[in-house]
Amino acid sequence: MPGEDPPRALLLIRESMTESREGIDYAVRVSVRARRVTLRIAPPEGLVVVVPRDFSRGKIPSIIEERRTWIEKTLARVLPDKNAGPDVPLPERCFLPALQTCLDLEEKDFLTRLRSIAQERLVPWAWSLSRDAGLNPASISIRNQRTIWGSCNAQGRISLNQKLLFLKPHLVRYVILHELCHLEYRNHSALFWSFLEQVDPACKAHRKEIRSAQWSVPPWAY
Numbered sequence: 001m002p003g004e005d006p007p008r009a010l011l012l013i014r015e016s017m018t019e020s021r022e023g024i025d026y027a028v029r030v031s032v033r034a035r036r037v038t039l040r041i042a043p044p045e046g047l048v049v050v051v052p053r054d055f056s057r058g059k060i061p062s063i064i065e066e067r068r069t070w071i072e073k074t075l076a077r078v079l080p081d082k083n084a085g086p087d088v089p090l091p092e093r094c095f096l097p098a099l100q101t102c103l104d105l106e107e108k109d110f111l112t113r114l115r116s117i118a119q120e121r122l123v124p125w126a127w128s129l130s131r132d133a134g135l136n137p138a139s140i141s142i143r144n145q146r147t148i149w150g151s152c153n154a155q156g157r158i159s160l161n162q163k164l165l166f167l168k169p170h171l172v173r174y175v176i177l178h179e180l181c182h183l184e185y186r187n188h189s190a191l192f193w194s195f196l197e198q199v200d201p202a203c204k205a206h207r208k209e210i211r212s213a214q215w216s217v218p219p220w221a222y
Contacts, residue, residue: 024064024071028057039067041074048147090220096165097216098122098172103165111144114221118142118162126160126176133199135180146222149175149210152182166217167210174206 026047034052037060041047049060064071090110093102099121103114119142126140138156145151150160158179164172177200185192196203 024068024075026064028060030055037063039063039071041071046075047071094218097168098165100169111221114165115142115144115162118160118165122160122162122164122172122176125172126158126180129173129176130180133177133180135183137180137183144222149213150179152179152186154186156183163217163221166221167213170202171206171210171213174200174203174210177203 024047026049029048029050030053031050032053034050036052037055038050039047040050049063051057051060090105092106093104095102096117099117103110103117123140123142126137130137130140136156137152137158140158140160142162143159144163145159145161148161149164150158152158160176160179164175167175178196181192181196181199184195193203200206
């Protein structure tokens with residue numbers, strides 16, 4: 001999803017760099033779609049400052065200071081997990097809400113296993129939804145993106161994040177339908193949202209809910 005927040009920044013990120021402001025580390029990302037500066041805090045990145053393409057970076061430190069109290073309070077919820085370190089053992093199993101099943105983390109290369117599960121279960125689900133909606137993507141694939149739930153490019157190729165497995169089924173469905181609707185509208189215009197509402201009548205509630213859905217993804221899944 002991916003300045004549109006759900007599904008987690010449907011942004012075209014063209015540039016990224018890391019900076020610091022008196023104890024607060026943050027990444028700066030330049031988006032060709034952003035119209036204003038937005039601050040996002042989510043595992044594993046921490047604070048990300050998304051700015052329009054022509055925005056002066058010299059203004060960022062003052063923005064950080066203005067929001068410092070909120071930033072520090074919110075980062076406190078992220079950093080303990082983010083900095084837990086490699087010595088903290090993984091759980092033996094983890095629950096995948098999207099499929100209402102568990103993944104055995106004792107297997108080697110469990111991230112590859114996670115992608116295989118997403119390929120086996122999410123891709124057929126997406127094709128089924130595409131048929132129901134009368135929309136025809138060129139392809140549907142699984143990736144492990146860090147900052148977006150899914151994408152649809154100009155060629156009609158849809159990619160879905162394997163971390164969708166950690167979301168509730170109705171939110172996975174929302175993300176898939178969101179990307180499918182981009183086959184008709186390559187923007188977030190009123191026409192796009194109206195079209196999405198036709199296939200997902202509860203999309204406004206889902207859009208709001210997915211703004212905090214990244215907290216459902218454990219740090220090791222990145």
